Amino acid sequence: VPPILLDKQFSDFTPDITPIILAAHTNNYEIIKLLVQKGVAVPQPHEVRCNCVECVSSSDVDSLRHSRSRLNIYRALSSPSLIALSSEDPFLTAFRLSWELEELSKVENEFKSEYEELSQQCKQFAKDLLDQTRSSRELEMILNYRDDLNLLEEEANNDLARLKLAIKYHQKE
Numbered sequence: 001v002p003p004i005l006l007d008k009q010f011s012d013f014t015p016d017i018t019p020i021i022l023a024a025h026t027n028n029y030e031i032i033k034l035l036v037q038k039g040v041a042v043p044q045p046h047e048v049r050c051n052c053v054e055c056v057s058s059s060d061v062d063s064l065r066h067s068r069s070r071l072n073i074y075r076a077l078s079s080p081s082l083i084a085l086s087s088e089d090p091f092l093t094a095f096r097l098s099w100e101l102e103e104l105s106k107v108e109n110e111f112k113s114e115y116e117e118l119s120q121q122c123k124q125f126a127k128d129l130l131d132q133t134r135s136s137r138e139l140e141m142i143l144n145y146r147d148d149l150n151l152l153e154e155e156a157n158n159d160l161a162r163l164k165l166a167i168k169y170h171q172k173e
Contacts, residue, residue: 016069018042024076032081042082045073048107064110071111074101078118080125089147091126091162095169098122102170126166127173 013022020040023031046055048070058066076082077097087093098119105115133139146161 014065014069014072016072020082021072021076024079024082025072027079027081029081029085032079033085036082036085041086042073042076045070045077048104067108067110071108071114074104074115074118078121080121080128083122083125084129090129091142091145092147092165094122094126094129095165095171098126098171099169123171123173126171 017025018040020032020035020042023035024042046052055066058069074097078101083090083093083097101115101119101122105112105119108115130139130142133142143160143162146159
């Protein structure tokens with residue numbers, strides 16, 4: 001690779017935009033799949049009020065860029081393709097992420113509408129995923145799914161655990 005291509009000053013993207021983040025921003029299923037299979041992951045964002053050395057330093061230098069970097073990570077994490085390809089439980093991931101984004105919209109005022117939009121995108125993904133069921137039996141299995149019970153107990157226990165989880169995370173869709 002020619003050295004000029006690796007020089008960050010000639011990049012069209014800020015340093016926080018990694019290949020997986022860019023692929024997730026464009027919801028590029030094939031590229032995300034390739035990167036996930038290679039073990040590439042989106043970094044977990046730090047808390048808004050994180051006091052680690054990295055966050056304090058980044059915030060002191062440019063707090064807006066620091067906030068935008070967090071938004072870029074959450075935009076990637078909200079990608080339907082990334083959730084589908086990297087999550088063991090896409091419903092739970094979408095529910096939790098939607099809730100977290102809603103909470104962030106209350107704290108990160110400069111990006112309130114973006115976080116609300118991403119939260120809505122996660123809710124829509126969960127709804128669209130549920131719409132893919134082909135039978136009432138599949139729907140019943142999804143709505144009653146519990147990851148804390150074994151399969152034998154799951155068959156006997158029709159308590160709509162997924163539905164309760166959706167209510168807990170305010171998933172109205």
